[in-house]
Amino acid sequence: MLLLSGIADYVVIGEGEEPFYKIITSIVNNENVDNIIGVKTLSNIYNLDTFSQNMNLEDLPTPDYSDIDLNLFNPKLISVYSNRGCPFRCHFCSEHSLFGKKFKRERALKKFIYDMKILYEKHNINTFSISDSLINSSNQWLEEFF
Numbered sequence: 001m002l003l004l005s006g007i008a009d010y011v012v013i014g015e016g017e018e019p020f021y022k023i024i025t026s027i028v029n030n031e032n033v034d035n036i037i038g039v040k041t042l043s044n045i046y047n048l049d050t051f052s053q054n055m056n057l058e059d060l061p062t063p064d065y066s067d068i069d070l071n072l073f074n075p076k077l078i079s080v081y082s083n084r085g086c087p088f089r090c091h092f093c094s095e096h097s098l099f100g101k102k103f104k105r106e107r108a109l110k111k112f113i114y115d116m117k118i119l120y121e122k123h124n125i126n127t128f129s130i131s132d133s134l135i136n137s138s139n140q141w142l143e144e145f146f
């Protein structure tokens with residue numbers, strides 16, 4: 001819909017960090033974006049094999065919000081995550097479709113806490129929305145976190 005109506009030039013299906021980076025670098029380098037996994041354009045809209053998933057969360061850097069005016073956010077709340085993926089199939093839920101059926105990919109607790117620490121120290125963010133697929137998947141993780 002977004003592509004056909006002309007509202008968007010690109011749609012990322014699945015996990016966006018890597019495809020979004022590749023879209024930007026392709027545009028900067030004047031390259032075609034149609035073959036980037038996870039990216040839909042008007043040219044490849046009917047291809048079924050472009051789905052970005054199963055990134056290694058340990059490879060992702062701490063998000064950099066320095067070019068964004070976080071004062072525009074009301075409430076001043078940022079999403080953070082420590083895991084993606086779920087082995088279950090609840091009918092109302094899209095987590096396993098979006099983030100994979102494997103159990104599960106995690107970001108190390110140390111990095112997860114560092115992500116929040118940076119947001120607090122640099123941007124005075126003290127409210128976080130934890131966007132994990134499953135918050136209660138590991139008792140050990142929860143005990144260490146709390």
Ligand code: SF4
Pocket residue numbers: 086087088089090093094095096133134
């Ligand atoms: S994330 Fe939760 S609601 Fe969604 S499929 Fe897994 S167990 Fe079910």
